[in-house]
Amino acid sequence: MPGRGGALSYAACVERPTLKDVAKAAGVHPGTASRALNPLLRGRISAATTARVETAARDLGYVVDPVGRSLRSRRSGIVGVLVPDLTNPFYPPVLRGIEDELRAHGLEGLIATTDNDVRREAELIEVLKARRCDGYVLTTAVRRDPAVEALIGGPEPVVLVNRLARVEAPSVVSDDAFGIAQAVRHLRELGHAAIAHVTGPPRFSVTVEREAAYRAALRAEGLPHRRELVVRATDYTAAAGEVACARLLAEQRVTAVLAGNDMIAIGCYAALEAAGLRCPDDVSVVGVNDMPLAGWLRPPLTTVAVPQHELGTQAARLLVAHLRDGAAAVRRVDLPTRLVVRGSTGPAARDHH
Amino acid sequence: MPGRGGALSYAACVERPTLKDVAKAAGVHPGTASRALNPLLRGRISAATTARVETAARDLGYVVDPVGRSLRSRRSGIVGVLVPDLTNPFYPPVLRGIEDELRAHGLEGLIATTDNDVRREAELIEVLKARRCDGYVLTTAVRRDPAVEALIGGPEPVVLVNRLARVEAPSVVSDDAFGIAQAVRHLRELGHAAIAHVTGPPRFSVTVEREAAYRAALRAEGLPHRRELVVRATDYTAAAGEVACARLLAEQRVTAVLAGNDMIAIGCYAALEAAGLRCPDDVSVVGVNDMPLAGWLRPPLTTVAVPQHELGTQAARLLVAHLRDGAAAVRRVDLPTRLVVRGSTGPAARDHH
DNA sequence: TTGAAAGCGCTAACAA
DNA sequence: TTGTTAGCGCTTTCAA
Numbered sequence: 001m002p003g004r005g006g007a008l009s010y011a012a013c014v015e016r017p018t019l020k021d022v023a024k025a026a027g028v029h030p031g032t033a034s035r036a037l038n039p040l041l042r043g044r045i046s047a048a049t050t051a052r053v054e055t056a057a058r059d060l061g062y063v064v065d066p067v068g069r070s071l072r073s074r075r076s077g078i079v080g081v082l083v084p085d086l087t088n089p090f091y092p093p094v095l096r097g098i099e100d101e102l103r104a105h106g107l108e109g110l111i112a113t114t115d116n117d118v119r120r121e122a123e124l125i126e127v128l129k130a131r132r133c134d135g136y137v138l139t140t141a142v143r144r145d146p147a148v149e150a151l152i153g154g155p156e157p158v159v160l161v162n163r164l165a166r167v168e169a170p171s172v173v174s175d176d177a178f179g180i181a182q183a184v185r186h187l188r189e190l191g192h193a194a195i196a197h198v199t200g201p202p203r204f205s206v207t208v209e210r211e212a213a214y215r216a217a218l219r220a221e222g223l224p225h226r227r228e229l230v231v232r233a234t235d236y237t238a239a240a241g242e243v244a245c246a247r248l249l250a251e252q253r254v255t256a257v258l259a260g261n262d263m264i265a266i267g268c269y270a271a272l273e274a275a276g277l278r279c280p281d282d283v284s285v286v287g288v289n290d291m292p293l294a295g296w297l298r299p300p301l302t303t304v305a306v307p308q309h310e311l312g313t314q315a316a317r318l319l320v321a322h323l324r325d326g327a328a329a330v331r332r333v334d335l336p337t338r339l340v341v342r343g344s345t346g347p348a349a350r351d352h353h
Numbered sequence: 354m355p356g357r358g359g360a361l362s363y364a365a366c367v368e369r370p371t372l373k374d375v376a377k378a379a380g381v382h383p384g385t386a387s388r389a390l391n392p393l394l395r396g397r398i399s400a401a402t403t404a405r406v407e408t409a410a411r412d413l414g415y416v417v418d419p420v421g422r423s424l425r426s427r428r429s430g431i432v433g434v435l436v437p438d439l440t441n442p443f444y445p446p447v448l449r450g451i452e453d454e455l456r457a458h459g460l461e462g463l464i465a466t467t468d469n470d471v472r473r474e475a476e477l478i479e480v481l482k483a484r485r486c487d488g489y490v491l492t493t494a495v496r497r498d499p500a501v502e503a504l505i506g507g508p509e510p511v512v513l514v515n516r517l518a519r520v521e522a523p524s525v526v527s528d529d530a531f532g533i534a535q536a537v538r539h540l541r542e543l544g545h546a547a548i549a550h551v552t553g554p555p556r557f558s559v560t561v562e563r564e565a566a567y568r569a570a571l572r573a574e575g576l577p578h579r580r581e582l583v584v585r586a587t588d589y590t591a592a593a594g595e596v597a598c599a600r601l602l603a604e605q606r607v608t609a610v611l612a613g614n615d616m617i618a619i620g621c622y623a624a625l626e627a628a629g630l631r632c633p634d635d636v637s638v639v640g641v642n643d644m645p646l647a648g649w650l651r652p653p654l655t656t657v658a659v660p661q662h663e664l665g666t667q668a669a670r671l672l673v674a675h676l677r678d679g680a681a682a683v684r685r686v687d688l689p690t691r692l693v694v695r696g697s698t699g700p701a702a703r704d705h706h
Numbered sequence: 707t708t709g710a711a712a713g714c715g716c717t718a719a720c721a722a
Numbered sequence: 723t724t725g726t727t728a729g730c731g732c733t734t735t736c737a738a
Contacts, residue, residue, distance in 0.1 A: 018714095018715060018716085019715065019716065019717095020715080020716095028724080028725090029724070029725050029726075030715090030716080030717090030725095031716095031717075031718085031724075031725065031726075031727090032723085032724055032725070034716065034717055034718095035717085035723095035724085038717085044723070044724095045723070045724085046723060046724085049723080049724080063479075063482075063483045064483070064715090064716080065485065065714090065715055065716070066483065066484055066485065067420060067423045067424045067429065067485060067714085067715075067716090068424055068714075068715025068716035068717085068730095069715075069716055069717075070420045070716090070730090071420045071421055071424050071714090071715075071716070071717095071729090071730045071731065071732090072715080072716045072717045072718075072729080072730055073716080073717060073718085073730090074730075076420065086439060086445035086448060086449065087442070087445045087446065087449075087645045089440070089442060089646075092439035092440045092445070093440065095439060096439065096440075096466055099464070099465070099466060103480065108463055108480075108484060109464075110461055110463065111452070111462075111464055112452070113449060113452060127456065127461075129416075130416045130417075130419065131419055131461060132418065132419065132420060238646075238649050266646070266649050267649075269649075269651065270649065273651070292440045293442075293591075293619070293646060296591050296619050296620075296622075296623065297650070297651070298622065298626070298650070298651045371730095371731060371732085372731065372732065372733095373731080373732095381708080381709090382708070382709050382710075383709095383731090383732080383733090384708080384709065384710075384711090384732095384733075384734080385707085385708055385709075387732065387733055387734090388707095388708085388733090388734095391733085397707070397708095398707070398708085399707060399708085402707080402708080417731085417732080418730090418731055418732070420730085420731075420732085421714095421730075421731025421732035421733085422731075422732055422733075423714090423732090424713090424714045424715065424716090424730090424731075424732070424733095425713080425714050425731080425732045425733045425734075426714090426732075426733060426734090427714075
């Protein structure tokens with residue numbers, strides 16, 4: 001036998017078997033082999049043929065070539081995933097949820113890091129589009145963003161995670177308001193009346209939502225809302241949180257701080273220490289997210305737990321549904337949050353009242 | 354004009370222009386257009402033709418279809434990246450380095466999370482191979498691993514990051530021994546004599562290396578090596594580190610701990626607290642890695658800084674070199690480490706001597 | 707330097 | 723149910 005067939009036992013280790021090889025081994029036409037191997041067309045092929053093809057495929061160690069398949073079927077099996085910053089411990093679990101769920105459906109996520117920079121994001125969207133992604137998951141958080149709006153308007157489905165855009169799109173969000181209400185009640189029950197909010201910049205949709213939730217919670221608990229107790233960090237980082245919290249402490253007397261997220265809460269720890277205040281003895285701190293390290297901080301951080309992994313899982317599931325059913329699929333998934341009480345909250349200090 | 358051409362201004366938004374469109378617009382053959390657009394063949398095409406093709410491509414907004422290209426050229430432009438666990442803050446910067454450097458060369462990294470589980474890793478390698486990756490970067494750390502050894506023996510180049518396999522492969526490593534020597538000297542200068550080592554499980558190559566470095570450093574500083582001061586955590590996590598450190602504290606009197614990495618150091622903080630010991634007043638702690646949050650811990654962690662981003666950048670660069678030059682490329686890159694002194698180390702406590 | 711033509715591996719339309 | 727055929731978009735021979 002000439003060519004590849006002659007040295008199959010060796011060649012199989014070097015050159016991968018193609019569908020043609022499988023078809024030949026099974027004694028059927030390549031088209032038939034293709035159908036037999038496709039779970040969706042399983043019903044249209046006789047059981048005997050399917051079995052023969054499957055056996056041949058297994059024996060040869062055949063794996064479909066995604067490149068050939070993509071070229072013909074116009075689907076790449078690749079999903080573009082935009083994430084602001086993996087250095088924020090909130091995102092890795094989200095990504096992991098996305099990764100596992102996509103893989104369960106034979107898809108791969110192509111991850112790109114935006115730094116929350118709208119320009120970089122626009123560039124990355126072009127890169128991902130050039131790769132012919134079948135759809136996109138955006139975990140980035142900027143509210144107004146032309147490139148994202150254009151992407152949402154495009155032909156491929158886009159799922160938003162914990163983010164609201166001006167243009168509507170399928171999204172997975174966490175019910176932060178519920179957890180924040182619990183947090184405020186928890187603080188009120190501990191005797192806190194002056195509860196500050198150190199949040200992030202208003203260009204992120206979570207900032208707006210969480211701040212609104214904070215105000216609503218104060219109202220619900222019968223606490224006064226004082227504008228001067230809300231401070232905005234320039235970013236959702238520990239460094240920015242420290243600066244913002246320091247500003248707050250210099251001007252106001254507070255016994256409790258609701259941080260915009262756990263990273264800002266870490267910054268608050270540092271600011272309190274720098275101001276000679278102890279947490280929770282002098283000032284209680286509550287975060288949002290319950291990121292992986294939250295419980296290992298000193299003191300362990302009391303925080304509103306957002307189901308990070310689930311956020312990713314559901315986002316991927318939603319995208320898969322849209323890939324399959326088009327616009328008919330579900331538009332929005334809402335996940336519950338809950339307060340996790342640890343060591344950063346305690347009774348309101350007397351001398352700060 | 355019939356077909357696509359007639360409605361180009363609209364169709365360009367929906368259907369992407371193909372190389373054929375570009376060629377037609379430039380009045381050349383598709384093959385010529387392909388060559389004109391390929392930087393490597395630029396020299397073999399007349400300047401005039403190149404200019405015409407480039408203009409046409411720009412006007413039409415042409416972007417090569419990686420799928421068609423891959424099918425023909427047998428290169429996917431995709432690199433498989435295996436990472437143990439993004440939840441460990443050490444890895445995100447490494448990944449970021451890989452991502453940026455690959456992208457600078459027109460490649461994309463396909464990230465897969467192994468959990469340091471050899472079985473899962475083997476599965477993921479199959480998934481990545483099925484995607485026809487051009488090469489691989491492995492940041493996972495298990496020493497003996499048949500799937501990895503098989504991959505290294507395969508046709509695609511593999512670069513190892515901070516890991517040594519039994520089979521040799523191009524790799525990027527950090528000179529941990531240097532930083533660890535600095536750390537031990539730092540502790541000796543602070544008066545510490547009983548320096549323990551809370552490390553990870555021996556199945557990871559870093560465990561073996563860092564432990565050897567610890568022993569060598571003790572010797573260099575003229576300190577005795579006591580076997581019972583080395584404790585192995587079951588994993589490189591805070592939880593496992595806490596357990597291991599608690600065991601150490603129950604049995605030995607120590608004034609300083611060199612942790613196997615920063616996550617274990619966090620576990621040491623917790624174990625010390627649980628044992629009623631203060632850091633650094635009673636026991637000093639040194640980590641390894643200088644992961645992003647290290648400076649935000651309380652106390653801020655003194656640690657051996659490993660250039661995480663650079664590790665990723667160099668790994669990607671090394672892979673690109675191998676993709677281009679084959680086995681001729683560099684085999685190994687060694688990056689320096691240095692001790693970053695923060696707040697978790699202080700003078701040895703008298704009463705613990 | 708350019709054109710012509712073939713074909714990578716697969717699947718979808720059509721025919722039997 | 724299965725075979726046939728064509729072609730996705732690109733690159734790379736070969737020939738001119």
